[in-house]
Amino acid sequence: MADDLAVTPTAWRELLADPRAFVRSRPHLPLIPLVFVAFIALWEWAVRAWEIPPFLVPAPSAVAAALVGGLASQLYVAHFWVTLSEALAGFLIAAVAGVVLGAVIAQFRLVEQTLYPYLVALQTLPKIAIAPLIIVWFGFGITSKVVIAAMVSFFPVLVNVIVGLKTVDQGKLDLMRSLDASRWQTFWMVKFPNALPFVFAGLDVAIVFSVLGAIVGEFVGAQQGLGNLILQFNFTLDIAGVFSVLILLSVLGVSLHLLMQVLQRRLIFWAEPEQVIGA
Amino acid sequence: MGEPLITVTNLDKTYVTRGGSVIRALANLSLAVEAGEFVTIVGQSGCGKTTFLKILAGLLPRTTGQVTVRGRAVDGPSRDIGIVFQDPVLLPWRTVLDNVLLPVQVLRLDRQVYRPRALELLRLVGLTGFEDRYPHELSGGMRQRVAIARALVHDPSLLLMDEPFGALDAMTREHMNLELLRIWREAGKTVLFVTHSIPEAVFLADRVVVLSARPGRIVEIVRVDLPRPRDLDMMATDEFGVYTRKIRHLFDARGWVD
Numbered sequence: 001m002a003d004d005l006a007v008t009p010t011a012w013r014e015l016l017a018d019p020r021a022f023v024r025s026r027p028h029l030p031l032i033p034l035v036f037v038a039f040i041a042l043w044e045w046a047v048r049a050w051e052i053p054p055f056l057v058p059a060p061s062a063v064a065a066a067l068v069g070g071l072a073s074q075l076y077v078a079h080f081w082v083t084l085s086e087a088l089a090g091f092l093i094a095a096v097a098g099v100v101l102g103a104v105i106a107q108f109r110l111v112e113q114t115l116y117p118y119l120v121a122l123q124t125l126p127k128i129a130i131a132p133l134i135i136v137w138f139g140f141g142i143t144s145k146v147v148i149a150a151m152v153s154f155f156p157v158l159v160n161v162i163v164g165l166k167t168v169d170q171g172k173l174d175l176m177r178s179l180d181a182s183r184w185q186t187f188w189m190v191k192f193p194n195a196l197p198f199v200f201a202g203l204d205v206a207i208v209f210s211v212l213g214a215i216v217g218e219f220v221g222a223q224q225g226l227g228n229l230i231l232q233f234n235f236t237l238d239i240a241g242v243f244s245v246l247i248l249l250s251v252l253g254v255s256l257h258l259l260m261q262v263l264q265r266r267l268i269f270w271a272e273p274e275q276v277i278g279a
Numbered sequence: 280m281g282e283p284l285i286t287v288t289n290l291d292k293t294y295v296t297r298g299g300s301v302i303r304a305l306a307n308l309s310l311a312v313e314a315g316e317f318v319t320i321v322g323q324s325g326c327g328k329t330t331f332l333k334i335l336a337g338l339l340p341r342t343t344g345q346v347t348v349r350g351r352a353v354d355g356p357s358r359d360i361g362i363v364f365q366d367p368v369l370l371p372w373r374t375v376l377d378n379v380l381l382p383v384q385v386l387r388l389d390r391q392v393y394r395p396r397a398l399e400l401l402r403l404v405g406l407t408g409f410e411d412r413y414p415h416e417l418s419g420g421m422r423q424r425v426a427i428a429r430a431l432v433h434d435p436s437l438l439l440m441d442e443p444f445g446a447l448d449a450m451t452r453e454h455m456n457l458e459l460l461r462i463w464r465e466a467g468k469t470v471l472f473v474t475h476s477i478p479e480a481v482f483l484a485d486r487v488v489v490l491s492a493r494p495g496r497i498v499e500i501v502r503v504d505l506p507r508p509r510d511l512d513m514m515a516t517d518e519f520g521v522y523t524r525k526i527r528h529l530f531d532a533r534g535w536v537d
Contacts, residue, residue, distance in 0.1 A: 171368040178336055179385040180356040189385070193372045270371040270413060 058240035067244035090149025091210035102161025135221040149213030153206035164198025197271040200264040283311040290344035303494035319480040327495030328473040361430030367422035369414040376410040382433040400428040420451040
């Protein structure tokens with residue numbers, strides 16, 4: 001899945017060298033847009049044929065019109081930036097906090113054993129349930145959404161950092177010990193780089209979760225953002241508007257995921273993406 | 280000959296397992312290794328060979344007895360020792376050159392001073408031109424050669440090798456044995472080499488230490504007087520056969536080999 005979405009340098013070279021062979025070796029590539037076109041056509045036809053009212057299910061053409069209109073009037077763009085900045089700020093906080101706390105927990109056994117029950121309790125708590133409380137504490141502005149986004153995306157990072165730092169093979173540790181390496185040297189030269197594939201798997205989940213957190217925050221109480229826009233459209237039964245915002249959101253989600261994939265390939269060239277933990 | 284480089288006197292090692300039972304891994308081991316010697320230790324799996332090497336390296340504590348390197352008691356890792364493990368244990372995010380320079384970095388030595396030495400060692404192990412490659416771009420034999428260069432970069436006087444070629448195919452292994460003898464001759468190190476292959480032990484060694492099954496104790500130390508430099512044809516000679524047969528009989532006599 002991820003391999004098909006992310007364009008690797010080798011894939012580019014193959015495509016440029018021999019486009020026909022490139023497609024022939026990937027028979028699903030032409031099928032993907034085909035399924036899309038067929039689905040849209042069927043949808044448009046069904047809405048028209050059965051005269052489904054637009055406040056239940058709008059036709060794809062109506063959704064497209066709403067999307068183009070919203071983008072042209074700058075209305076969507078402003079809300080889009082609000083949601084994006086909330087999500088990214090929350091993600092950054094979660095990433096830094098998750099990596100630092102995860103490192104401390106993995107390095108010091110006493111810290112781990114002391115904090116473990118609290119971490120389990122916090123992790124099993126549905127973070128979204130705290131969202132109304134966060135609105136009360138941090139207000140209707142951007143801050144509360146950043147906090148919720150950070151809360152939701154924190155645990156995938158934390159768990160992956162801890163697991164990553166602990167899955168070092170004994171051979172590498174023996175090697176460092178045979179050189180009489182200090183705890184810090186072992187951490188920076190072996191444990192941390194060794195954990196990076198896991199850390200990135202966690203960050204990949206976290207960045208998508210951060211958008212979820214921002215939207216949930218906007219649902220609970222906000223004046224701006226795409227989540228707020230969805231609520232407004234819902235109240236006025238502008239379902240085409242709702243659909244057009246959903247399209248924006250999925251574009252946002254996929255872009256962030258691809259961004260992480262590209263970063264991961266660049267930074268962790270030596271490893272295959274590990275399985276995701278704590279998602 | 281003077282003072283031996285390594286002196287092991289009445290070394291005993293016992294483990295306590297999780298279940299609480301006591302396992303004796305090494306029993307009453309005594310051995311002296313001269314500087315510049317190539318000594319191989321041969322024994323079956325589980326006879327305590329690796330345990331013995333780890334005690335020498337200061338990675339495991341001994342139970343009783345004395346172990347000294349250069350007259351100093353071993354009570355922890357020493358920078359005068361280089362180790363080659365069963366697996367190459369390279370760091371995949373470092374280039375070949377940076378892997379070789381890892382001990383230099385850990386021991387806080389001057390990188391600029393040791394860089395030419397690392398390049399020279401890579402030449403010695405036949406990896407010139409691969410300095411900027413990453414481990415996943417190398418074959419198994421090449422990776423193990425990087426590990427050998429790494430073990431030598433900080434110029435230790437003692438090289439400990441724990442079945443370093445065990446994971447390689449037979450032909451690569453023979454080739455690596457030849458390479459190792461050449462490196463040993465050029466670098467002038469003392470080598471302690473653990474293996475479970477009798478021909479490998481004889482081919483490399485000045486002396487072969489034959490260890491019994493658990494608890495590991497020295498059955499016999501066989502001096503190998505084959506001429507040096509050695510080549511692979513030597514393995515087909517009668518003389519070579521006499522040594523391998525003798526060692527095999529030591530195992531057979533005790534019913535350790537199926």
